[in-house]
Amino acid sequence: MTEMWERFSYYGMRALLPLYLVAPGGLHLNAGTATAIYAVYLSLVYLLTLPGGWFADRVLGPRKTVTVAGVVIMIGHLCLAVPAAASFYVGLVLVAIGSGLLKANISTMVGHLYNGPEDPRRDGGFTLFYIGINLGAFVAPLVIGTVGENVNWHLGFALAALGMALGLAQYLLGGRHLNPKSSEVPTPLTPAEKAATLRKGLIWLAVAVAFYGVVGGTGHFTLNWALIPLTLIGLIVPIMVITRILRDKDLDSAERSKVSAYIWFFVAAAVFWMIYDQGGSTLSLFAEKRADNTIFGWAFPVSWYQSVNPVMIMALAPVFAWLWLWLNRRGKEPSTIVKFSSGLVLVGASFFVFLAPLSIAEGGHKAAAMWLVAIYFAQTIGELTLSPVGLSVTTKMAPKKYASQMMGVWFLAVTAGDSVTALLSNPAVGGVNLDKMGFVTLEAALAVVAGVAVWMYRGKVKKLMGNVH
Template sequence: MASSLTKDSARPGTPGSDRTFFGHPRGLATLFMTEMWERFSYYGMRALLPLYLVAPAGLGLDAGTAIAIYSVYVSTVYLLAMPGGWFGDRVWGPRKTVAIAGSVIMAGHLVLALPTAGTFYFGLLLVAIGSGLLKSNISTMVGHLYDGPADPRRDGGFTVFYMGINLGAFAAPLVIGTVGQKVNWHLGFALAALGMALGLVQFLIGSRNLSDRSSVVPKPLSTEERNSTLRKAMIWMLIAAVFYTIVVATGHYTLNWVMVPLMVIGLVVPVTVLARIKRDKELTGVEQSKVSGYIWFFVAAAVFWMIYDQGGSTLSIFADDHVDNHVFGWEFPVSWFQSVNPVLVMALAPVFATIWLSLARRGKEPSTIVKFAGGLVLVGISFFVFLLPLVAADGGKVSPWWIVLIYFCQTTGELMLSPVGLSVTTKMAPAKYASQMMGVWFLAVTAGDAVTGLLSTYGVDLNKTGVVAAEAALAVLAGVAVWMYRKSVKQLMGDVR
């Protein structure tokens, strides 16, 4: 972990104030490295997952089932981010939750590394649980390093932290993907476990540089609440155990008995949470209006992620079958395509930041709603581009540059929608639901991936031109609709731009 030579930028009382990390509190280096290694393990495993599921030497599943499993896995990770944040707030505190999460993720990857098909899905479950526990809490600890929202270093700190995410995501397919595809699938999963182990070790060693607030449980459960929560959890676990025992005993069990309920939950939970917030009589008229406006952003984000996340499943399986992965006579692993997005993010993020700043100085920066509309249109265009290699690949191979172009369109759309979505969520959240609304934003990913999973489960071939064209048209039309109703949405947003 490198430190900055500048030693006067940390404020008194900040952990590690005598040493800094690029001008930021020393604890940022710990969290940067933890997140980098966790993302290395996560994206490395994710790059292998759809390919392993369809490979004859893997599980040998059909493409539709593989896409459904992938979608369920990703949607579950984001679904569990809300209870993960709850554990940090009410049970263990952020620091302890992240340490436990890292251990669970590492255990999950080790289970995936076992050469037995029977334990594979249990390994996926462990990784999903650990990722959900870690996701919200590590970001919370980054915020703890600074002196509140007004600290001028805060936004820069999150930017540095975000670079750790993309560094891990960029390197993972190149390393884990190569070993998994070229040497042994399970050795690739084992490398993911090693990555998480490295992240966990350095987190435990460097945790002395974190804020003391990260060890505090902000709102601990009372004895009565703890007993009630445990009782409810045990009842639901008992119901699930009895139900699935009956299903298995009667010979009716298939993978759909797990996947379909998870996908339905992925759709029902986001709608239920938003409806509960909207019905709260304690909210002021202004807060109610902002929640109504936020629903537009939530639905738009769900459509966006439904298409965007297929970059790791539908596109990956297409590339495995129909893309010429040779450069100058040398064959590279198909999983390497998963490194295109993070490297584009790192290259284009400063460009977008400069553009928005330049336009803002001239009073011409697009509003949040216009940026969202642009993001939707771009992700729709990416699938219109996808139609071209789909048609050209009929019985043959197409250039890898088609995949790069598709990811370029998706990444530009991501940079217009994702950072803006995080920002607008914090601005439009009612004070009473400030923390929960960030979980609601992650649930948009859950909803989008749940739709993809349900389509695949019920036999929709997502690599067919008609389906791809329909998804592309849906995104573009949604973007146009958001733009057409931008004035109405702006009124609902109140003082938020």
């Protein structure tokens, strides 16, 4: 329930974000800048899961960290509800920080409810948890999106704050049901480590304040002084983290080989998320201007498109779970590599489908809503073949030393993909509107080629994976 309300607030705000950024009654930015802001925001949410996990492991423990996260998210949404640009950007940063803190730890707490990995109730518990995620994501655009688009943008953001407040209240009231293990700090910082961490943090904060103080004081500050560094961080950090793990001398040859194989999956996932996450920006902005957002003559808010994916996930996830088991019993279940390549091909195919409504719109007509539904459908099938499998293979291929941290590395694939989108769409670095025919074709072809490449080199990757199948 806590995760359901957090997802309600998060996905409601996310559905409104790109529309608010371009709206005359909002910040009235161009589509390229709006897409860049949206992509940087998403990349930050997933990037911050790494320090979020570290903070729980070393400072507060998962349970208290989730409480702090809920408070930060709620304050962030309240800042978004204030009709001022400065407050809006502060709110985005706070929601990203809070989401990073929460996302890294609440799944861990679900695991704590059961007696180890072999507890037969564990998978059922995580299934209920996953339903909660998608239920919140489904309802949010219908409620928050409708209010934001049709009544008042800032009232929509305020509803997101209310959702997180409800989630936080029931989390605190239901705390007696949680496992005491969730309150433990697994590896607390020593006094010396605390002092060193605080010192380093203050030094970096002072550098940032001094730098932006000079830039702002000389009248040169623009939004891109924040966007471009954050974009580059989102690209550099994943490379640094994987390189550090790969070069760790504590790893044996088998573990190092598995990390080398994992790089293939990581790059494939980054390409996938680069296209998939444009469902909330490029596709949404296209729908707002150039789609006929009606069904049987009944008009609906553009933000409602963001409910299509979660409802399809809830409907199709059990089907896919059954399908893999059914194929496995017959010795025909596709390997992880084949599932990954299928996900890439499907997300590429979704953008090939996107060419049809683009072509209709360029002809001076509005594209039918069902074209966009078809795109989301292809992306959902791709997500179901790649995302759960990616989580599974991450746990299987993680070196013992990095068993917990590797889940954070998986999230960094989202960060890398969204950072590429931010870089490509930002007008300040020669970016383009990503809903152009040529660019959509290029992205679609890139995903399909990447999927085919993964499939063609499956023998090499299998060899590197060792005993992981």
